[in-house]
Amino acid sequence: MKTTDTPPTGDAQIPAPRAGQGPEVRKVAAPAGEKREGAVLNVFSHGVLIIWAIMVVLPLLWAVMTSFKADRAIFTSPWSLPDTLHFENWSRAWTQAHMSDYFLNTILVVGGSLAGTLLFGSMAAYVLARFEFPGNRFLYFLFIGGMSFPIILALVPLFYVMQNMALLNTVHGLILVYIAYSLPFTVFFLTAFFRTLPTSVAEAAFIDGASHTRTFFQVMLPMAKPGLISVGIFNFLGQWNQYLLPTVLNTDPENKVLSQGLVQLAVSQGYKGDWSGLFAGLVMAMLPVLAAYIVFQRQVVAGLTAGAVK
């Protein structure tokens, strides 16, 4: 039986509970006298918690259920279970509605930008955290300043920058933009992280004759792995779910990513009346991230909540 109930760990921003205070000890049987105490409040608090849990899960379950229904049943009885499981909705969405292409494009774009974000972000953060040079502070604030600006303001000129460089509607163009817009938070987070790492190891490596570059790649990066994972998860979800940037910068139907594809699907299936296909597409896009979240729950929570405390 699980007896502890610790909060997600690995969050660098929040001090860990002192020993003996964090884990809550669950006693199986409570004395009868204490049971009555605050019982009304407990019923109330449990009620609210359960209701909210239902309100979160219900729309998702409803979508899964609907994706297996025939079109007519969706409209006539939205809350009833499907008569038979219409798997053909899924295959229709996967092939005819191009969900497979959208998935592939998203994996390409996110794969490329995630690798680039982590590489360039950690390079910049390492230099800013570990080396004294004129303009260090200025560059640091220049990078992190990008966190508070609304992207939409830069989007109009960015569109024409991309157009002039022939990067509009290309996968590599989108990758570069994703990297650029992920840098502020990544640099901010990793700079703080590199500062916490001990300097002695890097100095030892350097004295042993390793170059700065080699020290970084072979000593510092492996040591920074927990930080890279946190910021990597944060960026992965952000880039996977990105909607604004591709909507403006990537209008070629060939290159559409998942979020655009779903909107496209909603519009076109609306005309065709293929609602079950749309729901199959939605659930298809929903399941991989939900499954990944359930498996890597602790890391995801640590990565994302570390991201909020700017």
Next chain:
Amino acid sequence: MQHGKYRFIVGFLAVPLALYALFVIWPFIQSIYYSLTDWTGLSPEFGFVGLDNYTRLFQDEIFWKSLQHSLTFAVVLPLVTVGFALFLAFMLNVGGRRRKGAAVTGVRGSSFYKIVYFFPQVLSIVIVALLFQFAYNPNSGAINSFLKAVGLGAIQPDWLGDPDLALICVMVVLVWSTVGFFVVLFSAGMASIPRDFYEAALLDGASRFTTFFRITLPLLWDTVQSGWIYMGILALGAESFAVVQIMTVGPNGGGPDYSTIVMPLYVYQKAFRDGQAAYATTIGVALLLVTLAFAAVVMKLGRRERLEF
């Protein structure tokens, strides 16, 4: 550590800085300049018009609507989301039945609740918006069908089509998708509050209500404040754009009679639908000012002495 230091620094900073300058900084600087021109975005020619766009902004009724809606978002959404999340987090972490050996405990199954509440956070805002757009459908959507099923068939609102309801419907979706994140964030913060504080308060006979306002909230204040700013920026920026653009299509986009238009959506429409790039950047500058003002106000109001523990 001096050997080859500057060559290394330049080498490591060159690519990230170049990308950042080209795709982020440069467009931001340009946008402020473009807001002083009459650029359409369709042709490369444009003239300098000074503050004309800004005077036009003051007379633009739709701009005022979008500003009003964005401000509503920035005030109401953090209030509701952060407030409700604090409530849930307190229930989860401190609201449990008092048991011997522990002054405060979470409710049974609190880690399960935290996992479930976080679901919407990992989903794309697009998926969330499409799902709820369908649920809000007045004729066959899940919500109205549910009302019919429980005997409230007389109440069949045209949720997103009703100018009075549409904005609220959109806000509900944003609350739904973000509350879980703050529950988890605040839970992590609450777990780091020393248990003896609670024990002392309980010995003094403090109720849970007092405990929350006298102990939990003050010690959590930093996290609450950054959560507040985070939610506000989200409500002013990309998330609100996606939700409004997808959910309230309407004839003009932005709901019936622009009843749900928000500033980022208006920027998008002016730039990429109406071919008024310069005017769009002017609205964008206004949005930047609103965002900065929001952050400044929250920081100012939220300033308290930092509590150490």
